[in-house]
Amino acid sequence: MRGKFITFEGCDGSGKSTQLRLLSNYLTEQKIPHIFTREPGGGKISEAIREILLSGKNMEMTDECEALLYAASRVQHLSDRVEPALAEGKLVICDRYVDSSLAYQAYARGLGDAFVRQINDFALKNYLPDVTIFIDLSPEEAFRRKHGADQNDRLELAGADFHDRVYAGYKEVAKAEPNRVVCVDGKQTPNAIFEEVLRILKDRNCL
Ligand SMILES: Nc1ncnc2c1ncn2[C@@H]1O[C@H](COP(=O)(O)OP(=O)(O)OP(=O)(O)O)[C@@H](O)[C@H]1O
Ligand SMILES: [Mg+2]
Structure with a gap:
């Protein structure tokens, strides 16, 4: 039987990796066959695309090119890692997926939902996760966590606006x-978040 596909989404620092670690321990303890993966990456070609996307040498990259490269990397990662594991009946857990493109490229960059959905629908052939867990934490709260509540250090202004748009984008996607x-x-x-995550995954017959 085909495995289930679960993705985790949320703003930078919202607690995705923390939940993935807890879930990893749980799945190993329960001997549930699974793989963890993350975007972009998980293979030679997707890693090469990741380097192009993240390189400081590519500052002139257009927003459209960025969105298309994320979609290209996604379809390669899907074929290299996700589809084979699902075909083996494994649970696949991915740190970020198509909803990150909707939040970051469609909403925060302003490319619009229709364009980003269109290129991803084409690339992924409507290949969507069975469940997506959106960890709902505002960028301000995530930032306070990272830097301590007593510091009045603040996300750099343009950066803060961008992250606020990402958060609003996620809310729209949800x-x-x-x-x-x-x-x-x-x-x-x-731990309270993780209990809820387990409940959701059990309700959806993923565990
Ligand atoms: N529920 C929580 N309550 C308080 N602090 C938390 C919680 N979850 C995570 N943290 C802390 O917040 C910080 C960011 O968490 P984490 O790295 O899990 O987020 P992330 O969503 O994976 O971030 P990124 O998008 O940068 O990968 C870490 O210092 C972590 O220990
Ligand atoms: Mg993380």
């Missing part, structure tokens, strides 16, 4: 696909 995207309150303790 509203548009409530059956797939499940919101979890990111202000709770890591």
Whole structure:
């Protein structure tokens, strides 16, 4: 039987990696066959695309090129890692996926939902996760966590605006696909969030 495909989404520092670590321990303990992966990356070609995307030498890259490269990297990663593991009946857990493109490229960069959905629908042939966990934490709260509540250090202004748009984008994505995207309150303790994650995955027959 085909495995289930689960993705984790949320703003930078919202607690995705923390939950993935807890889930990793749980799945290993329960001897549930699974793979963890992340975007962009997970193979020679996707890693090469990642380097182009992240390189400081490519400052003149257009927003459209950025969105297309993310979609290109995604389809290669899907074919290299995700599809084979699902075919073996494994649970596939991915740190970020198509919703990151909607939040970052469609909303925060301003390319628009229609364009980003169109290129991703083409690249992924509507290949969507069975469940997406959106860890709902504002960029301000994530930033406070990282730098301590007592520092009045602040995200650099343009950066803060960008991250606020990413957060608003995620909210729109969650509203548009409530059956797939499940919101979890990111202000709770890591263990409380993880209990909710387990409950959601069990309810959706992923565990
Ligand atoms: N529920 C929580 N309550 C308090 N602090 C947390 C919680 N979850 C994670 N943290 C802390 O917040 C910081 C960011 O968490 P984490 O690295 O898991 O986020 P992330 O979403 O993976 O970030 P990035 O997008 O940068 O990869 C870490 O210092 C982590 O220990
Ligand atoms: Mg992380």
